[in-house]
Ligand SMILES: Nc1ncnc2c1ncn2[C@@H]1O[C@H](COP(=O)(O)OP(=O)(O)OP(=O)(O)O)[C@@H](O)[C@H]1O
């Protein structure tokens with residue numbers, strides 16, 4: 001097993017709370033392909049955790065395993081103290097673990113408002129639409145437009161908004177900045193910062209390492225399905241070998 005480099009100074013800052021997600025030695029597969037090897041990680045309340053790694057490292061598979069879209073063959077995932085690794089994805093979502101997948105999965109044939117209302121349907125206490133539009137003013141302007149007519153940035157806003165309207169305990173963002181213009185990335189980063197200031201717990205997967213590091217309290221690096229680094233953004237920046245070998249930055 002690959003040894004995880006545990007950087008010094010990986011202690012939580014004062015604002016971070018109790019462990020919320022505890023992943024212990026999960027092994028995930030697609031058919032016969034072994035993808036995640038004894039992956040362990042933790043996410044604390046009000047923490048932003050960045051999960052980094054090259055293409056194909058297993059980042060999306062990790063998020064899918066947390067969200068129950070992939071079930072690990074071994075290992076445990078505890079969410080707020082309860083084992084969830086065998087639960088169906090809709091039950092996990094119901095408990096407040098909300099995945100915003102890479103492919104966004106908004107409904108092209110529905111308006112912005114309809115997309116949001118649909119996401120809110122099965123939530124016990126959805127946020128009012130006005131609160132969502134306060135977070136994303138652009139979505140208010142576009143509320144009558146079909147999903148398919150939105151720009152990439154607007155689609156990403158809508159995908160995140162669909163998760164937020166359900167008042168998630170944790171939001172899992174898979175490459176939210178991918179393919180977006182710098183100005184839109186800045187805008188989404190501002191939104192994320194505001195969410196963090198309100199205490200939202202976030203796990204973010206990003207190829208845009210610099211952007212992710214400006215948000216994260218703690219980082220993990222995956223390589224070929226193995227966790228190879230855990231530490232603060234400062235510790236990661238101070239580990240050029242890790243940055244170079246596993247992130248190519
Ligand atoms: N549905 C699938 N069936 C079979 N293999 C898959 C499937 N999805 C992903 N894989 C493989 O699993 C490995 C990990 O993929 P994963 O999507 O988790 O990587 P990633 O770190 O998210 O990469 P990227 O940065 O490209 O999104 C890769 O080798 C990929 O080819």
Ligand SMILES: [Mg+2]
Pocket residue numbers: 059060061102174
């Ligand atoms: Mg991916």
